[in-house]
Amino acid sequence: MVDMPAQNPQRIVLPPHRERARRPRIVRLREWARRNLFNSRAGTALTIVTAIILGLLIYGVIYFVFVDANWRVITDNRWLLFAGGYPMDQEWRLWFSVGFVFLLIGLTYGTWASLGRRDHLFIVLASGFAILLLAHGGAAIWSTLWYLIAVGLLYAGYAITIRMPREAGPGRTLQQRSVAGLLIAALPIVLIVLLAFGGARPRELEGFVLNLVLAPVGIAGGLVIAIPLALGRASRMKAISWTCTTYIEVVRGAPLLGWLFVALFILDDVIGGELIVRAMVVLAVFTAAYMAEYIRGALQALPGGQSEAAHAVGLNQFQSMQLIVMPQALRISIPPMVGQAISIWKDTTLVTVILPLRELKGNADSAIAQFEFTPDRIEAYVFVAVVFWVVAFIMSRISQRVEGSLGIGER
Amino acid sequence: MKRLRFGLLAAGVVAMLALVAVACGGDDDGDGGGEGRGNTVQTIKDRGELKCGVKQTQPLFGFREADGTVVGFDIEFCKALAAAVLGDHTDVEYVDASDASTRFELLAEEEIDVLIRTTTITASRDRELAVDFAQTTFYTGQGFAVRTDSGINSTSDMGDAIICVQTGTTTEQNVADHFTDIGLTYDPQGGLSQDVADAFFAGRCDVLTADASDLASRIAVRDDAADYKILPQIISKEPLAPGVRDYDSEWKDVVNWVVHGLIRAEEIGITRANVDQMADNPPNTEVARLLGVPFQGGDVAALGFDSVDAQFIYRAIKAVGNYGEIYDRTIGDNIPRACTLNDLVINNSGCPDGQGGIQYALPYR
Numbered sequence: 001m002v003d004m005p006a007q008n009p010q011r012i013v014l015p016p017h018r019e020r021a022r023r024p025r026i027v028r029l030r031e032w033a034r035r036n037l038f039n040s041r042a043g044t045a046l047t048i049v050t051a052i053i054l055g056l057l058i059y060g061v062i063y064f065v066f067v068d069a070n071w072r073v074i075t076d077n078r079w080l081l082f083a084g085g086y087p088m089d090q091e092w093r094l095w096f097s098v099g100f101v102f103l104l105i106g107l108t109y110g111t112w113a114s115l116g117r118r119d120h121l122f123i124v125l126a127s128g129f130a131i132l133l134l135a136h137g138g139a140a141i142w143s144t145l146w147y148l149i150a151v152g153l154l155y156a157g158y159a160i161t162i163r164m165p166r167e168a169g170p171g172r173t174l175q176q177r178s179v180a181g182l183l184i185a186a187l188p189i190v191l192i193v194l195l196a197f198g199g200a201r202p203r204e205l206e207g208f209v210l211n212l213v214l215a216p217v218g219i220a221g222g223l224v225i226a227i228p229l230a231l232g233r234a235s236r237m238k239a240i241s242w243t244c245t246t247y248i249e250v251v252r253g254a255p256l257l258g259w260l261f262v263a264l265f266i267l268d269d270v271i272g273g274e275l276i277v278r279a280m281v282v283l284a285v286f287t288a289a290y291m292a293e294y295i296r297g298a299l300q301a302l303p304g305g306q307s308e309a310a311h312a313v314g315l316n317q318f319q320s321m322q323l324i325v326m327p328q329a330l331r332i333s334i335p336p337m338v339g340q341a342i343s344i345w346k347d348t349t350l351v352t353v354i355l356p357l358r359e360l361k362g363n364a365d366s367a368i369a370q371f372e373f374t375p376d377r378i379e380a381y382v383f384v385a386v387v388f389w390v391v392a393f394i395m396s397r398i399s400q401r402v403e404g405s406l407g408i409g410e411r
Numbered sequence: 412m413k414r415l416r417f418g419l420l421a422a423g424v425v426a427m428l429a430l431v432a433v434a435c436g437g438d439d440d441g442d443g444g445g446e447g448r449g450n451t452v453q454t455i456k457d458r459g460e461l462k463c464g465v466k467q468t469q470p471l472f473g474f475r476e477a478d479g480t481v482v483g484f485d486i487e488f489c490k491a492l493a494a495a496v497l498g499d500h501t502d503v504e505y506v507d508a509s510d511a512s513t514r515f516e517l518l519a520e521e522e523i524d525v526l527i528r529t530t531t532i533t534a535s536r537d538r539e540l541a542v543d544f545a546q547t548t549f550y551t552g553q554g555f556a557v558r559t560d561s562g563i564n565s566t567s568d569m570g571d572a573i574i575c576v577q578t579g580t581t582t583e584q585n586v587a588d589h590f591t592d593i594g595l596t597y598d599p600q601g602g603l604s605q606d607v608a609d610a611f612f613a614g615r616c617d618v619l620t621a622d623a624s625d626l627a628s629r630i631a632v633r634d635d636a637a638d639y640k641i642l643p644q645i646i647s648k649e650p651l652a653p654g655v656r657d658y659d660s661e662w663k664d665v666v667n668w669v670v671h672g673l674i675r676a677e678e679i680g681i682t683r684a685n686v687d688q689m690a691d692n693p694p695n696t697e698v699a700r701l702l703g704v705p706f707q708g709g710d711v712a713a714l715g716f717d718s719v720d721a722q723f724i725y726r727a728i729k730a731v732g733n734y735g736e737i738y739d740r741t742i743g744d745n746i747p748r749a750c751t752l753n754d755l756v757i758n759n760s761g762c763p764d765g766q767g768g769i770q771y772a773l774p775y776r
């Protein structure tokens with residue numbers, strides 16, 4: 001034991017993998033590259049080819065974004081893309097809604113989660129993107145200011161709620177209930193702000209605003225219809241279960257495109273009303289069919305012991321459903337639900353294809369019909385794609401946070 | 412279990428009620444039913460607004476300004492109609508009819524009162540669809556664009572050429588017919604209208620074919636416009652006209668005579684600037700009749716339109732100016748007008764042989 005080959009008696013010899021980790025960073029990097037990128041002739045060739053392709057790709061993207069592209073088609077048309085035919089003198093209503101929603105995001109994060117370094121980075125990047133867009137033309141200062149106030153509200157809401165104690169207690173319950181209530185009431189509140197008391201007519205909701213209104217209505221409306229539908233399908237009363245099954249199978253069996261045609265040509269005679277309302281009904285009805293199946297799947301995944309235990313402690317059927325079964329079922333079904341929500345978010349572009357409604361992509365088509373911008377189609381579509389991606393990414397991030405805080409996937 | 416069933420039944424009933432409530436929520440503005448067919452003018456008046464189906468993606472003809480307003484050549488006729496029927500050219504709801512495949516259904520389903528979106532009159536559309544066409548507002552025809560250095564001067568030079576053409580349109584059928592007639596073969600490259608234009612400007616085809624007016628506008632906007640030319644040869648007729656629903660002759664008459672009235676106004680020199688002066692002091696009986704005012708203290712000539720008063724053309728001119736003013740304001744030099752199909756017949760004396768306009772107003776009396 002005494003003749004251990006220790007060159008340096010001060011130094012403690014670690015196991016080989018820890019020992020390797022102690023070498024200088026540059027040596028480790030070289031080692032990593034040799035093993036992962038240049039481990040054989042074929043590997044080396046592959047690395048070089050991939051590097052060339054990647055380099056060209058990155059060069060191409062950078063060249064397009066900073067040299068080739070004419071982004072004036074976007075910056076000049078930001079109002080058209082954002083709100084389109086919404087009355088310009090009512091612009092404050094849009095900003096009020098943006099501020100309200102940002103405040104809600106802050107409150108929600110402060111109550112149930114926290115903003116990490118990545119979240120701050122994302123907010124900074126997204127804000128940079130937004131300000132690049134807003135800081136042009138006549139009302140640049142005001143638009144930028146409004147936007148910054150909205151971001152300020154986000155952080156204000158966060159700062160207030162993050163300091164409140166998280167331990168269970170009457171204060172915590174009140175806080176959770178208030179924020180949850182605000183979240184539920186958010187959509188009606190925003191719609192009232194946009195439309196009521198001298199606001200716009202429903203058909204004047206256009207551009208990005210239309211996407212932002214249609215998707216939540218479809219998602220929230222879908223959820224409201226989906227819960228009874230899922231319970232109904234699982235029911236033992238044949239009349240109810242057949243009705244619900246028929247609904248689900250019929251609605252899921254045809255593409256959304258087809259149902260939007262129904263909104264245009266058939267719902268007109270059935271329920272009439274504004275086209276945009278018919279589109280909302282169709283989106284909600286369509287989303288519900290999918291969500292009902294996710295909830296049903298979650299209900300079936302729950303062990304039967306859950307409701308038996310609920311009965312055993314004296315809960316009636318409704319209480320057991322409300323307190324034991326549904327909370328767990330909804331929790332399990334969050335991942336597919338978010339997938340459906342992102343899907344319906346992107347599907348809102350279909351309203352322009354079928355219905356005479358102009359959402360973001362439709363108004364981008366109008367922007368490139370302006371004479372000077374007719375050659376700038378790619379810029380317009382790239383912008384639309386990025387905007388859709390950003391929103392879908394936010395939805396995905398928030399859902400990951402919700403899943404994390406509910407402990408889904410950790411059981 | 413009985414309770415479970417009752418609970419579920421209740422849930423089901425609530426869901427149904429919710430659906431019905433949602434469904435009935437919007438049904439209070441009265442445009443749901445199919446009633447009112449055949450009397451569009453009255454419908455417009457009751458509503459206080461003209462529903463004009465327009466394209467929002469067509470350069471020069473129907474598109475959107477940065478502030479969201481709908482503008483273009485076609486849009487001016489919507490304003491003229493609103494002014495004629497309702498008295499105010501801003502009482503228009505511009506309904507998006509950009510999608511070619513649903514435009515006639517929008518009309519049939521009464522989502523719009525009139526369709527003004529670069530729609531070509533054809534016999535089959537007139538016969539098979541629930542649409543009637545009013546007076547043509549813009550004449551064009553299918554043309555060809557080539558690179559200036561290509562050496563192509565007419566379709567007879569296009570043997571085996573690659574031709575970019577929009578699929579699923581009369582354009583595609585026209586070019587096929589034409590090459591059958593002249594006994595040449597060609598290589599068609601199909602796509603959407605903007606796609607085929609991009610393909611042509613990227614050099615992926617030798618020839619681009621579309622409405623001549625469309626070609627002109629696509630080339631004019633380019634930095635390298637001089638590298639391209641449009642051949643003088645035109646192989647089809649594309650008269651673009653407003654469409655109204657079948658079996659509504661009153662409304663069709665109004666649309667017709669508003670268009671004729673605007674053309675007539677240009678022929679006899681009535682403009683937006685001088686229309687008030689002309690109405691106060693009409694130089695002759697025809698101007699008085701057109702504007703619906705008395706001539707030298709006589710009676711107003713009532714021309715028997717039941718649903719609009721005698722001054723409807725006056726209001727249209729006052730709102731948008733005469734045909735030439737509309738053309739200059741919206742299309743202008745982007746598609747030159749002098750001695751082309753859309754020039755006035757009365758201007759043709761100065762044109763080279765074989766050229767000249769065909770815009771001609773029918774007698775208003």
